[in-house]
Amino acid sequence: AQSVAQPEDQVNVAEGNPLTVKCTYSVSGNPYLFWYVQYPNRGLQFLLKYITGDNLVKGSYGFEAEFNKSQTSFHLKKPSALVSDSALYFCAVKNNAGNMLTFGGGTRLMVKP
Amino acid sequence: NAGVMQNPRHLVRRRGQEARLRCSPMKGHSHVYWYRQLPEEGLKFMVYLQKENIIDESGMPKERFSAEFPKEGPSILRIQQVVRGDSAAYFCASSEVGATSYGYTFGSGTRLTVV
Numbered sequence: 001a002q003s004v005a006q007p008e009d010q011v012n013v014a015e016g017n018p019l020t021v022k023c024t025y026s027v028s029g030n031p032y033l034f035w036y037v038q039y040p041n042r043g044l045q046f047l048l049k050y051i052t053g054d055n056l057v058k059g060s061y062g063f064e065a066e067f068n069k070s071q072t073s074f075h076l077k078k079p080s081a082l083v084s085d086s087a088l089y090f091c092a093v094k095n096n097a098g099n100m101l102t103f104g105g106g107t108r109l110m111v112k113p
Numbered sequence: 114n115a116g117v118m119q120n121p122r123h124l125v126r127r128r129g130q131e132a133r134l135r136c137s138p139m140k141g142h143s144h145v146y147w148y149r150q151l152p153e154e155g156l157k158f159m160v161y162l163q164k165e166n167i168i169d170e171s172g173m174p175k176e177r178f179s180a181e182f183p184k185e186g187p188s189i190l191r192i193q194q195v196v197r198g199d200s201a202a203y204f205c206a207s208s209e210v211g212a213t214s215y216g217y218t219f220g221s222g223t224r225l226t227v228v
Contacts, residue, residue: 034216043117043204043219044156090156092216099144099208100169101217105155 002027004093006104013081014112021076021107023091033074034092034101035065044090050074061085081111117142117207118187119220126227132192132199134223138207144168145188146217147180150202159203162188195227 003026013019025031032051036044048059055067065076074091091104118137126132138145147159158172162182173180177195182188192199202224206217 032216036216036219041224043119043221044206044217046216046218049216094216100158100161101146103148103156103158 002093002095002100002102004091004102004104006089006091006107008107009105010108010110012110012112015083016080019078019081019085019109019111021089021091021109023074023076023104024072025074025091025093026072027093027095029095031072031074032094033065033067035059035063035074035076036090036092036103038088038090038106040087047076047089081109083111083113085109086111117205117218117220119203119205119223121223122221124223124225126195126225128196128227129194132195132225132227134190134192134203134205134225135187136190136205136207136220137187138205139218142207142209142218144208145182146206146208147188147190148204148206150204150222152201156204159190192225195225197227200225200227 005024034049035047037047038044048057050057050067058064063078067074088106088108090106092101094101117139120135145162148156150156160173160180161169165184177193179191202222204222205220208217
């Protein structure tokens with residue numbers, strides 16, 4: 001079985017400061033890892049993915065994520081947060097054999113001016 | 114490419130009525146997934162379908178809920194005899210065969226309110 005943990009329900013950060021949203025996963029085989037963002041009253045939007053290659057993945061809106069195999073983590077990062085980054089962020093995982101994505105419980109990011 | 118289309122965007126039903134939620138997957142996608150999001154909560158998987166087949170319905174409540182993805186037309190999530198606790202946002206996602214490198218594409222959701 002595959003699973004995703006997002007240990008923080010909410011992350012608060014001041015505008016201009018770096019942000020990190022944590023994600024750890026459990027999956028058999030090689031992991032395919034994803035981050036999605038959800039703005040209020042909207043569906044989920046794809047941010048970035050790790051399939052293979054460089055451990056540091058760059059995505060939309062200046063976000064990046066670092067794949068760490070030994071720690072089974074895929075933390076989302078941004079060097080300088082914007083108020084408009086405030087949203088709900090979901091981490092997801094699948095293995096290279098299956099079709100099903102398993103999502104974490106989500107982390108609400110609040111960026112204060 | 115219109116993406117994943119869900120309708121209606123908002124649906125109000127009285128207790129005991131039926132709710133039908135529709136999802137047209139992205140062009141070229143043959144896999145459909147339904148998720149439910151309760152207020153202030155994360156996404157809960159409900160069901161995974163391919164054309165004319167239910168692949169995994171482990172997240173579906175045993176009663177009142179059903180889903181289909183016919184050969185022609187959209188996928189339908191049907192909730193019979195709705196209760197207040199069914200009020201939630203229901204999201205549909207689709208993927209190409211194998212959901213390999215691209216994960217899912219999500220629709221904008223249907224927000225069901227049971228009054």
